[in-house]
Amino acid sequence: xxxxAETTGTSSTAVGRLSPAKxxxxxxxxxxxxxxxxxxxxxxxxxxxxxxxELGRHVSAEELYDEVRKRNPHVGxxxxxxxxxxxxxxxxxxxxxxxxxxxxxxxxGEQHHDHFICERxxxxxxxxxxxxxxxxxxxxxxxxxxxxxxxxxxxxLCSDCRKSARN
Amino acid sequence: xxxxAETTGTSSTAVGRLSPAKxxxxxxxxxxxxxxxxxxxxxxxxxxxxxxxELGRHVSAEELYDEVRKRNPHVGxxxxxxxxxxxxxxxxxxxxxxxxxxxxxxxxGEQHHDHFICERxxxxxxxxxxxxxxxxxxxxxxxxxxxxxxxxxxxxLCSDCRKSARN
DNA sequence: TTCCCTGCAAAAGTTTTGCACTACT
DNA sequence: AGTAGTGCAAAACTTTTGCAGGGAA
Numbered sequence: 179x180x181x182x183a184e185t186t187g188t189s190s191t192a193v194g195r196l197s198p199a200k201x202x203x204x205x206x207x208x209x210x211x212x213x214x215x216x217x218x219x220x221x222x223x224x225x226x227x228x229x230x231x232e233l234g235r236h237v238s239a240e241e242l243y244d245e246v247r248k249r250n251p252h253v254g255x256x257x258x259x260x261x262x263x264x265x266x267x268x269x270x271x272x273x274x275x276x277x278x279x280x281x282x283x284x285x286x287g288e289q290h291h292d293h294f295i296c297e298r299x300x301x302x303x304x305x306x307x308x309x310x311x312x313x314x315x316x317x318x319x320x321x322x323x324x325x326x327x328x329x330x331x332x333x334x335l336c337s338d339c340r341k342s343a344r345n
Numbered sequence: 346x347x348x349x350a351e352t353t354g355t356s357s358t359a360v361g362r363l364s365p366a367k368x369x370x371x372x373x374x375x376x377x378x379x380x381x382x383x384x385x386x387x388x389x390x391x392x393x394x395x396x397x398x399e400l401g402r403h404v405s406a407e408e409l410y411d412e413v414r415k416r417n418p419h420v421g422x423x424x425x426x427x428x429x430x431x432x433x434x435x436x437x438x439x440x441x442x443x444x445x446x447x448x449x450x451x452x453x454g455e456q457h458h459d460h461f462i463c464e465r466x467x468x469x470x471x472x473x474x475x476x477x478x479x480x481x482x483x484x485x486x487x488x489x490x491x492x493x494x495x496x497x498x499x500x501x502l503c504s505d506c507r508k509s510a511r512n
Numbered sequence: 513t514t515c516c517c518t519g520c521a522a523a524a525g526t527t528t529t530g531c532a533c534t535a536c537t
Numbered sequence: 538a539g540t541a542g543t544g545c546a547a548a549a550c551t552t553t554t555g556c557a558g559g560g561a562a
Contacts, residue, residue, distance in 0.1 A: 188487040326501040334493040
């Protein structure tokens with residue numbers, strides 16, 4: 179059989195804003211999960227969640243705060259952080275710690291993926307490679323450890339920045 | 346031929362204290378590189394570097410500060426951070442950002458490696474897997490990006506913690 | 513002797529918390 | 538009505554910086 183490791187392929191996903199309908203759906207999901215867990219839905223939580231899902235992925239708390247305040251200038255940082263924590267508990271977002279000091283938050287999608295981060299322009303590309311996933315299990319087995327989660331981050335220059343670097 | 350990807354194998358390295366002779370050697374190297382770069386050698390820098398290399402890898406600034414002050418109670422946090430930055434500029438240490446808020450510092454070794462971090466006891470195991478390295482280059486090529494550096498971190502339970510978790 | 517280095521304290525940047533008040537359910 | 542949520546400000550935590558005094562070359 180000719181299939182080798184390379185055939186596994188790497189897929190990259192586009193990140194971007196969700197359609198208004200999708201945002202509505204996410205908010206509805208948030209409501210449900212809050213209720214399940216005994217928390218309340220509030221106007222602020224809805225505003226924050228809506229802005230978060232509209233913006234797309236990899237926002238910092240600061241960016242989110244600025245955007246939310248355009249819509250609702252009363253919201254404080256504390257509520258932003260508390261709501262981000264709630265969204266995390268509801269499995270609707272992941273918290274990422276790339277090399278910056280500040281955390282970035284990403285809407286939880288269906289499937290696991292890893293990240294490439296451009297060191298020049300900050301662009302983040304998500305990708306998935308099955309062979310890479312499998313190898314990490316192999317490594318874990320060889321180390322005798324139980325793998326709960328993992329993080330693969332590639333840093334470098336994205337294709338656009340490579341071009342401008344050549345000038 | 347029976348050699349397949351698996352044969353690449355995973356090697357894990359033991360991290361630990363350096364012998365006094367090795368520490369001396371590292372300090373001498375530090376002196377040389379400071380001079381090359383137009384910096385001075387001082388008692389504090391020597392103390393900090395000595396304690397850093399004696400302790401072994403993956404220390405936080407706080408741990409280093411506490412240990413250094415056992416030897417020299419006069420040293421301030423600022424000098425710890427400034428000296429860590431110098432050691433980094435001298436290519437004698439790497440700064441790592443695992444999931445904690447605080448950075449951890451590791452003596453620069455000869456070869457690149459990745460990390461497994463035990464989420465229960467905090468133990469850090471270094472490992473190297475050539476196939477994993479190669480695959481990352483493949484992914485970078487498929488994404489059309491230039492790879493400058495990368496980070497692979499596995500999180501889970503180390504063998505000891507797996508055992509005690511079974512009780 | 514000349515700067516660089518050091519320690520202290522204060523600042524900076526991100527995230528959390530205490531408290532009185534507000535508003536969901 | 539009752540309890541959880543909110544905003545503000547202050548605290549917490551890690552790391553950096555300004556400045557006056559001290560020490561290496």
